Amino acid sequence: MHIIDRRPDPGGKSLANRQRFMRRARALVKQAVREASGSRKIREIDGGGAVTIPADGVHEPSFHAGRDGGMRDYVLPGNKKFVSGDRIERPKQGGGSGSEGSADGEGEDNFRFVLSRDEFLDLFLEDLELPNLAKRQVMGDAIEKRHPAGFKTSGPPSSLSVGRTLRRSLSRRIALKRPNPAELEAMRRELDELETAGGDASRIAALKAEIERQERRAKVIPFIDPVDLRYRRIEVTPEPIARAAMFCLMDVSASMDEHMKDLAKRFFSLLYLFLTRRYKQVEIVFIRHTHEAKEVDEETFFHSRESGGTVISSALIEMARIAKERYPADQWNIYAAQASDGDNLSSDNARSLAILRETILPMAQYYAYLQVGRGDYDREDGVFARQETTLWRAYQELIRPNLPMAMRKVNDRRDIYPVFRELFERRDEAAEAR
Amino acid sequence: MARARKTTPIAAPAAPMTGEPLFTGRDWDFGLLDRVYGAIQEIAESELKLDIYPNQIEVITSEQMLDAYASTGMPLFYKHWSFGKHFVRNETLYRKGWQGLAYEIVINSSPCIVYIMEENSATMQTLVLAHAAFGHNHFFKNNYCFKQWTDATSILDYLAFAKKFVASCEDRYGQENVEQILDAAHALMSHGVHRYPGKHALDLRSEQRRQEERQAFAEQHFSDLWRTLPKTASRKKRDGEDERRRQMLGLPEENILYFLEKNAPRLAGWQRELIRIVRQIAQYFYPQRQTKVMNEGCATFTHYRLMSRLHERGKITDGSFLEFLHSHTSVVFQPEYDDQRYSGINPYALGFAMMEDIERIALNPTPEDRAFFPDFAGCGDGYGVLRDAWANYRDESFILQFLSPAVIRKQKLFRLVDDSEDPEIVVASIHDERGYKAVRQSLSRQFDVGRQDPDIQVADVDLAGDRKLILHHNVVDGITLDGKDAAKVLHHLANLWGYDVKLLEIEEGETIAAHDGSPSRAFR
Incomplete structure (x- = not known):
């Protein structure tokens, strides 16, 4: 008799099979992921977790007897009251068929299983790309990389x-x-x-x-x-990685209601998720503003209210200042997302544009402007096209090809993900540029 | 396979040291496994006279157990998405706590590989060793089904070959092309076994050699010039067709995979080899399907006896024995038919009950037993009768031969007849004088793999016409195939065959249903 300790063996033997299964069920799983993410809270979105796909898509058929018809004869244990010759009413079909199933329980209509966080996000963020990712891969803190380094006298x-x-x-x-x-x-x-x-x-x-x-x-x-x-022998060595700073700019003046903030939050969360997929280290800076801007923590950012006018340039100045102090552009990839309802003090527009054009856009990898609206607004008065907000019109002047900036409008929660996709979709011209 | 193995040589069987328990707590180490194994071995050899393959005990983690689950317990297997599917399913069930993991997995190979989980307590490890390393092992080595159909010494090498071959095909022809063949072959797996022994014994090692030689020959004799030769006249082609038709005179053939491997006109060599691999593996597992009750019964009976003896000799403490009994009783628990937990007859329970009863009949028979089992009732050698049964029967014949009235009464077995033309189900027989034989016969049929799998045969090929392949399903008792699945399998079958296929369901010369399948696209 031999006893072998297999515990030190490398695990994950099923990984290849698992990947094959995921590839096979990809379309179904993708669908399920999109659906699952809709019903999830934003903080849980990156948790992986169970998805359910229709079993039909991954069914393995075989020749076997059908359920109905014919003469069947079977033996059961635990007789209590029957004597031979008794007649029993046939149990109702239909409802009962689910419990019968095949031996491994595949008789059910759905196949439910757990996705790892990475699998979930891969599918969730498939086909998306960070603009200008390749332009500035800068050195940052270390990650670990394993590589072979000679031999040793003991091991698994x-x-x-x-x-x-x-x-x-x-x-x-x-x-x-x-x-x-x-x-x-x-x-x-x-x-x-x-x-x-x-x-x-x-x-x-x-x-x-x-x-x-x-x-x-x-x-x-x-x-x-x-x-x-x-x-x-495997040695672990630190390896330099790229890092990113993400600026979240949000208008918190009284005109922004909870619904709009929720939309903004969802957008920021998606952006954060997306950045963490591409960069090992992502720092977030929350800047909220009314007529004056302030860097705050996440909790305050989303939940406390302030009153005041709206001066967007204040936030932009604050961002430029923080970036200059803490995230110099030669060491960090800078992304910024701004959410606002578009009401800006009209006298401030020119100033905002100037700061954007001269200070922020040159150092940023990407600047996204998201204009949030009331859910019921646009849809009901579709006929009367809503007048564009002052900020929207101002920014529109700025937009031109090859400028790392994009803007979109969102009115409803369900639009967030499509809009996000639209903003970050892999583009052909981007591929050409690289 | 040059794999380093941390091995621990077995200590000589310890002298009986009555009253000194082998262990007291739940912790165990390799030294303890050794001593436990020695103690079990002594009883197994002297009292039960078990004859086993050498054992190789492998300690694994629960993660590794999940991995092992996915590939039907085998330590190595080719890669396919369906194993991944089973893996994610089991993983989900396990992580949610809906399903526990097996304490062990045992592989019919020589040496016999027994996986045991590190989480098991010392008592459980003792139980697992008795159950798998002795019970299952003895059964694998001695039962005629396994002797006839499996080659324990070379299965691992064959699986290694299969894995390598599938991987090389994936490299060469693409994962999807390989997957397509494997999907189709898997769908036909239950109809890819020879049910009757052929002319020569199975030898997996020469299988592997055969494939390698064939490939080497092809590589050596490859000449690009042949490709440039002008196509020969149609006459020669007709000769080939004639030859092929003669080959097909082997019909009807119930091993569909075998038929396709040999005769499907449009498959390439590597595709035939893939089918062959699936077929060989189906054949390897066939005896396990035929002997569920016996295999588990044998292992359960063995562990129960060995654990009881260890306890009697004071080698395990009362506490451990109670822990063992707790686990044992849940293994042999048979819920009654109207219980929510009922999910068919528990092979552990049935096998164990029958084997205990066989021993009782051999040692201490009642007049009824003497009437039913004149051959061995009261013969005095219970283990001898059991060893004979373990060696020479499979579930169907074992139940037909050995299911005693006492067991039928104890389990209160009764037989229902469900005729779809009758509005009601009839209780045909119960556990009484008149019913014993009918119950026994019906239960035996229930465990007959030959009846569980529908009887489908390749009947004919329309060679002159559109090359349609005709299959017949010999319908028994009016039970037809599940149409939805049958259509899918026929589609796979048509893909392998390369042309249309038709399946006729025939009962008493009358066709009662028909299914068709067409290939989605021809293979390259």
Whole structure:
């Protein structure tokens, strides 16, 4: 009997099969992910978790008997009151069929399983791309990278280096003069020949003694000795990575209601998720503003209310200041997303544009402006096109190709994800530029 | 396979040291496993006279157990999405706490590989060793189904070959093309076994050699010139067709995969080899399907006996024994038919009850037993009768031969007849004098794999016309196929065959249903 400890073996043996399954069910899973994310809270969105796909898509068919018809005959345990000849009403079909199922429970209509966080996000953010990602991959704090680094004398069986072990075994065997089988065989043959030919008796005796000596040697010196064992060594080294700073700018003046803030929050959350997928380190700066801007923590950012007018340039100045102090553009990838209802003090528009054009856009990788509206607004008075807000009109003047800026309007929660996709969709011209 | 193994040599069986428990707490280490194994081995060999393959005990984590689940317990298997599907399913059930994991997995190979989980307590490890390393192991080595159909010494090498071959095909022909063949072959897996022994014994090692030789030959003799030769006249082609038709005279053939592997006109060599691999693996697992009750019964009976002896000898404490009994009783629990937990007959319970009863009949029979089992009632050698049963029966014949009235009464078995033309279900027989034999016969049929799988055969090929493949399903008792699934399988079948297929369901010479399938696209 052998006992083998398999616990140190590398896990994840099923990973390849799992990936094959995911590829197979990709379209279904993608659909399910989109649906699941709709019903989820924004903070839970990156948690992975269970999704349900229709079992039909991944069904494995086989020839087997149908459920209905024919004459069936079966034995059951636990008779209580029946005697032979009793007649029992047939249990109702239809409702009962679900519980019967096949042996492994695949009779159910749905196949439910858990996605890992990465799988979930991969599907969720598929086909999206960060604009200008390749432009500035700058050095930041370290991540760990594993790479082979020589050999060591102990380790899990799976990391045994067979080649290296045998090489050491060979040199040890040569050094200790372990007889090799061919030599032994040659000596035996010679002995045989001498014996059959009736050769020199002393020579025969000497040969016999030598063979015996060599055979003992072969036994004493093992083919592989524990000292020969060598295992592959993996070293972990830090590796520089790219990092990003994300600025969330939001108007919190009284005109922004809870619904609008919720929309903005959802958008920011998606952006954050997306950035964490691409950068190992993502810093978030929350700047809220009325007529004056302030950096705050997340809680305050989303939940406390302030009153005052709306001066967007205040937030832009604050952002430029923080970026200059803490996130110099040669060391950080800077992304900014601004959410507002579009009501700006009209005298401020020119100033905002100037700051954007001269300070922020040159240092930012991407600047997204999201104009949030009331859910019921646009849809009902579709006929009367709503007048564009002052800020929207101002920004529109700014927009031109090759400028890392985009703007969209969102009125309803369900628009967030499509709008987000639209903003970050992989573009062909971007591919050409690279 | 050059895998390093941390091995622990077995200690010589310890001298009986009555009254000294092997362990007291729940913790265990490798030394303890050794001593426990030695103690079990001593009883298994001297008292039960078990004959086993050498054992290889592998300690794994629960994560690794989940991995093992996905590939039907085998330590290595080719890659396919369906294993991934089972993996995510089991993982979900396990993580949500809806399903526990098995304490062990045992593989019919030589050496016999027994996976045990590190989470098990010392008592559970003892139980698992007795159950798998001795019970299942003995059954694998001695039962005729396994002897006839499986090659325990080379299954692992064959699986390694299969894995490598599938991977190389994926590299060469693309994952999707390989998947298409495997999907189709998997759908036909239950109809890819030989049910009757052929001319020569199975030898998986030569299988592997055969494939390698064939490939080497093809590579050696490859000459690009052949491709440039002008196509030969149609006459020669007709010769080939004739030959092919002669080949097909082997019909009817119930091993559909075998038929396709040999005769499907449009498959390439590697595609045939893939089908062959699926077929060989189906054949390897076939005995396990035929001997569920016996295999589990044998293992359960063995562990129960070994654990009781260990306890009697004072090798395990009363506390451990109670822990064992708790687990044992839940294993052999048979919910009654109207219980919510009822999900069919529990093979552990049935097998264990029957085997206990066989021993009782051999040692201490009632007049009724003597009437039913004149051959061995009161013969005095319970283990001998059991060993004979373990070696020479499968579920169907075992139940037909050994299910005693006592067990039928104990489990209160009764037989229903459900005729779709009758508005009501009839209780045909119950556990009484008149019913024993009918119940026994019906239960035996219920465990007959030959009846569980519909009897489908390749009947004919229309070679002169559109090459349509005709299959027949011999309908028994008016039970037809599940139409939706049948259509899907036929689609797979048509993909392998390359042309249309038709399945006729025939009862007493009359066609009562028909299904068709067409290939989605021809293979390259």
